[in-house]
Every structure is written in structure tokens, then in C-alpha cells.
Amino acid sequence: MTYRIEGPVAHVALARPDKLNGLTLDMLAELVEVAGKIKEDRSVRAVILTGEGGSFCAGLDFPSATKEPKRIAKYFVPVPSFVPLPGRGTNTFQRACWAWRELPVPVIAAIHGHCYGGGLQLALAADFRFAAPDAELSVLEAKWGIIPDMTGTATLRELVGIDVAKLLTMTGKTLSGAEAGELGLVTEVHDDPAAAAQQLADILVNQSPDAVAGAKKIFNAAWSGSPERAFAAERRTQLRLLAGENSKIARKARMKGQQPEYRPRKLY
Known part of the structure; x- marks a missing residue:
């Protein structure tokens, strides 16, 4: 991952372009850590979340993650709901997405190329999603015989009807950015989503x-x-x-x- 501050805007990019920005266990921990840093930096007024190369994020890198079964087991353990700590009630997989939802500043995801599985759940945790018309979005967990468990069930229900959420989750159907826009899964569709994200950030940072x-x-x-x-x-x-x-x-x-x-x- 890369993380830089330009004025009042934090730019966060997933940086494994050769692997379509597939998420490793280290990257999940980094997502939590960087979100924590941004939360503490009161000079930051907006966040733009992107992926380097040709994709936003193709989801969890299963071949990489499954090499560390003990660490995976640890990541599944949630912070107890009664503990007054950030991320309470979530495990590390969930916190990697939900931490962005809980930031006190708006988060804008600029989506291009692949946006699958955990990558989609990360984007759904943002406040706004700008997608290229030819981007590909999918609840890809269905193809692996599992369900979305990185807060996607909570964020999907706010954007689409329960029937659509079930359809996307049970089938793993791939949507284009344009189709996702029609469903309300993304906020807006732009040929250059990163530029559109920057334009919105420029507006937001001038508000209280x-x-x-x-x-x-x-x-x-x-x-x-x-x-x-x-x-x-x-x-x-x-x-x-x-x-x-x-x-x-x-x-x-x-x-x-x-x-x-x-x-x-x-x-x-």
C-alpha cells in the first residue's frame, strides 16, 4: 500500500498491480493501521482510495493467505463488543473495511478494472464510489464457495434491495461499472473515476x-x-x-x- 497526504486530502492506494492488487494478510493489517493514522490526523478532511495499475482490487489473495493458517485463525477472532476499543465487534478481515466506514472524514473509492470480493467490500465501506463504465464488480466469494464476510452484508443492504443482494451473493454475477451505477451500487460512473474523486474531494475539504x-x-x-x-x-x-x-x-x-x-x- 501507499499512503500520502496532499494538503487536506489523504491518498491511499493498494499497490500490488502485478497481482491485480489482491489483498494479502499484511495488506489487511495495513488497511487497519492506515485508517487509524488518518483518524488521528485532524488536518485530513477527505480520503481517496484507489488501486495502482489496471485494477482497483481483485479481492483476497487466497494462495498467499492460505500459507498462514494460524494467522488466518487469529484474524477471525473479533474484538469483543463490550471492549471500548476501535473496531469492537469486528475481526481483522472486517475491520480492514469497516475502519474506513468509521473514519470521521468522507472516503471516496475510485474504481477501475477489477473490483471483486474483498475489494468490492472495501469499496462498499467508502462513503462514495466512482466507477469507470467498464469496471468489473462482483461478490466473487460465491465462486470460492463462501460468503462475503468483510462487512459486505451490512453495506450491501444500504444500497440495494434484499433480493438483489441475495442474487449478487449467491451467483457471483459480474457487473460492469455502468450496470452497478444503474443498481445504485456505485454513486456515479465516470470515464476517469480518480479525477472525479479528486473533484469531489476538492469540494468536501472546503466545507466545515x-x-x-x-x-x-x-x-x-x-x-x-x-x-x-x-x-x-x-x-x-x-x-x-x-x-x-x-x-x-x-x-x-x-x-x-x-x-x-x-x-x-x-x-x-
Whole structure:
């Protein structure tokens, strides 16, 4: 993997182009580690997630991973839900994806070429997915006789109906980027998804980082919950925003017709 910061944007790239960016056990650990670094860096306001070479990610590299059965067994052990640690309730396979979902900044996945299995689940954990029209997306686990177990069941249900989720999971059907766009599996379809991701990042980094973090937090928490839970999240978040410095900066700049100059994120 490569990881660099350019201004307020973190660029994270899977870097095994000769293996279609297939995920090794080391890469899964790196995904968790890098997400943790980004979470602690309050200067970062957006993340662009890509793959080097001709593919985004072809999924878990099974030949590589199966050479380390003891490590695989360790990766399956979840952090107990009652333990107040990052990633609680997830194991390492799941945390490699869910850590990006839990970041307090928007994550944009730029998808080209292959996006299979674990690679698709990683992309689904992003907030936005921009795909090339000829990209190939598949819940490929069906071809290996297994199920998606890297948080894909949680993220799929937010994007497609249960029948479509079952169809994709049971058949391993391959979708083009254009077809995925029609299903709502990706946010937008672009000939150059990386450039489109950068354009969106440029917009997002000019918003209040606290408001953006708050919006991500409340939608993630409330999307599958009750209206009452959503309303409570709105109230809590809004009160924190109104009391924060960046909200005051936004209001003052708006009234004066100026471009606000926000401070680093303090919320979440």
C-alpha cells in the first residue's frame, strides 16, 4: 500500500498491480493501521482510495493467505463488543473495511478494472464510489464457495434491495461499472473515476470539517435505525456543532459574503 497526504486530502492506494492488487494478510493489517493514522490526523478532511495499475482490487489473495493458517485463525477472532476499543465487534478481515466506514472524514473509492470480493467490500465501506463504465464488480466469494464476510452484508443492504443482494451473493454475477451505477451500487460512473474523486474531494475539504463529520456520523448511525434514533442523533450533533468554533466561522463568513477559513476538526 501507499499512503500520502496532499494538503487536506489523504491518498491511499493498494499497490500490488502485478497481482491485480489482491489483498494479502499484511495488506489487511495495513488497511487497519492506515485508517487509524488518518483518524488521528485532524488536518485530513477527505480520503481517496484507489488501486495502482489496471485494477482497483481483485479481492483476497487466497494462495498467499492460505500459507498462514494460524494467522488466518487469529484474524477471525473479533474484538469483543463490550471492549471500548476501535473496531469492537469486528475481526481483522472486517475491520480492514469497516475502519474506513468509521473514519470521521468522507472516503471516496475510485474504481477501475477489477473490483471483486474483498475489494468490492472495501469499496462498499467508502462513503462514495466512482466507477469507470467498464469496471468489473462482483461478490466473487460465491465462486470460492463462501460468503462475503468483510462487512459486505451490512453495506450491501444500504444500497440495494434484499433480493438483489441475495442474487449478487449467491451467483457471483459480474457487473460492469455502468450496470452497478444503474443498481445504485456505485454513486456515479465516470470515464476517469480518480479525477472525479479528486473533484469531489476538492469540494468536501472546503466545507466545515465538523459538519461533514457530523453528517457522516448521523447518517451511518440512523440509516438502518428507527426515526426516533435518527432524531436523537440530529439533536446531539446539532448542539455540538452550534457550540463549536467552525459553526461560528461559517455563520460569520456567510453573513459577510466571505469564504470561511475553517479550523481543524474537533468533532469526533
